[in-house]
Amino acid sequence: MAGIIVAFKSYSYRDGIVGSPWVGLENFRFFFESGKAWLVTKNTVMYNFIFMIVNNVLELTFAIVLFELAGKYFKRFLQSVIFLPYFISWVVAGAIAYNLFNFEFGAVNTLLESIGLSPVNFYNTPGLWPYILVYFSAWKTVGYGTVVYLASIAGIDTEMYEAAKIDGASLMQRIIHITVPSVMPTMIILLLLKVSQIARGDFGMFYQLIGSNGLLYDKTDVIDTFSFRALLDLQEFGMAAAVGLYQSVLCFAIIMMTNVTVKKVRNESALF
């Protein structure tokens, strides 16, 4: 609540949250008059939407493959490898990316040169970054989601599989007609949780991978990085709160719309 109030005030330490003077919509001006408001909002929502779809599909696929795989130890090993990047911080991931994509000594460019291709200046080519970002997002988070889906698949009654086998269902048929429908409720809950955060960019990821590289901003700037840069020097609490409020309102609107849609399609899976 305090955040919502501060968004409409010129905050000073002396006067506190209640005592600071009201300034109306003044704190919102910088964001909407920057000419970038639409661009960064679009980037934020689009990136999160793509991350959500790609990551969920990968997570479900990996979970099913892992579940069907034979060999207990190989399965455990694979699961750990996929899960590992989840524990790596974005700071380290940013350093890894720099060593991969550096123009002079990066691993990717060294490889390209060794097979006779000309090197690519990644940090100068905005068009490549949506793919790189989607890749890194998947690399880091898919392991976690896979475990959630695995748990959900493990909860499916094994008698159903046995019955299907006896009736002559192939592996693919069993996956499509038993596994996928059984994990649908889990999937919808996960998606709804992601949708509720759709207007909030993953600051750590965008900040560490892109940093101060202005050449890429048109393709990679999200609300969080944009306002962070704009306000770092000013240190205006009110303006930061204003951006936060804008994101909250946006998230609220989107989650309400999604919930209504879910209710129509599949009433029992709706959040409320």
Add this chain to the structure above:
Amino acid sequence: MKNVRGLMAIGLAATMAVMAGCSSNSSNASNEPASPGASADSTASATASATAAPSAEHKPDTSKAVALKMYLIGDPPKDLGLVYDEINKKMKSDINATIEPIFLSWGDYLQKYPLLFATGEDFDLVFSADWVKYGAQADKGAYLELTQEMLETYMPKTVQEMPKDAWDQVKVKNKIYMVPASTKEFSHTVVGVRGDLREKYNIPPLKTMDDFEKYLDAIAKNEPGLVPFDEGVNGYALFDQLVYTKLTPKFIISNSLVTVDLKDPSGKLVDIAQTPEYLAFAQKMVDWNKKGYWSKNAMVNKTLIKDAFLAGKSASMASNITNMSQAVTTANQTHPEWKVEMFDLYNGAPTYVNPYVGGGMSINANSKNPERALMALELLRNDEEYFNLTTYGIAGKHYELTDDNRIRELGGAESGFKIDSASPWGWRTPAMVKPLVDEPAEVAAIRATWEKTAVTNPLLNFVFDTTNVKNELAAIKNVRDQYMLPITFGDVSDPAEAIKTLNAKFKEAGLDKVKAEAQKQIDEFLKNNQ
């Protein structure tokens, strides 16, 4: 079922009430600070007027023991505890107080610094400077106002020692919130190069930027293992060297290139982005980037150029003279065969002394013991023993004083308390600072030259009040990051076109409005300071 629901509702309501209580509490807490500060003011002035002769005979009451907390910016050295134990033994007997330094690390001080005041934390002394937004923080009520009576009562030596214009320079809306360090500092850059390589390629000692270019060129052509100048994201030295030497600018609007030329007494704003000098600079940077003087990805490079140089990865470095003095000293200790040299490329071009607002100490508006904090600061600034301890460490363990009153560092790279490592720059005074034994000989000479070429201009003290243009400044910051940095690193294909875009975007962000506001304030300022 009904009952359970009712319970839940009550539970929820209770939670909300607690939360609401929290927020109103915190606002009360942040409402309060004004009163203790104000009462301290009034008691100070009351006692001062009561005794009639404030400075000399007045002995403040120190009967109650006090533990002071002091926030500094930097990373604490290993032997910090040892050194401050020593200080506290003395301080206990002198003013019946102890002092505990707490550090905000270089990595996140910008985010944490304003939070110190926003959370209403209880501490007494805090480092302040224009680069931690001293003016804006003071405006928001972060610091205690220091009245003339307070200063004369608790810091008589400081009042004597401080240059008159220093007090004027730290005033925010005519009130003093900072006791500035009183040493003369320059932020102009010097370059450091490998003497062995310079001689190998027959390049005479560097005098100008063109000589430096010859050196970089020789390295780029002949030393494939070395980056000639490993520019990184925080780099500003080349801009300084190429543009400052021509214009003597003082930046007025942060994150843009709007400045005043300190050689021009009229105080007319100059937008460097629209000058031919800037175009020449941009073209040179593109040229140097193409020739491979630094990485194509300099904009993502976070390694400091000094560190790349000391690690043997690059062949030159540049930074302000204090930084370079330390780097050259270190290089000559670890790699004497490099014969590292330092050159001033200003070559007689006008310089200026940094305004005193570049570093000092302030009292937290929330402080419960502002009197004792000021007395402690007085000791740190003007008592040689305190000053030596905080700056150089423990005599015989971390440093020794030579017969000609120079400092010799002990313990080498392993020393637990290197010079200046405990961030004592808030209380530097010229009478206390001593030269180092193995400081490069050039340092003193360069400083002396710069003091001679320094211009004076009342506008050095001008502080832009940004209250009316905050929204525009936020937009300008983003334009800088997106359109100006690529020019600085030569990462654009057509410099003239890039500058045109930059200026168009600045205009869109409302730079003209900010300029008009700044010009208005400057004219006003000059009228009052003739």
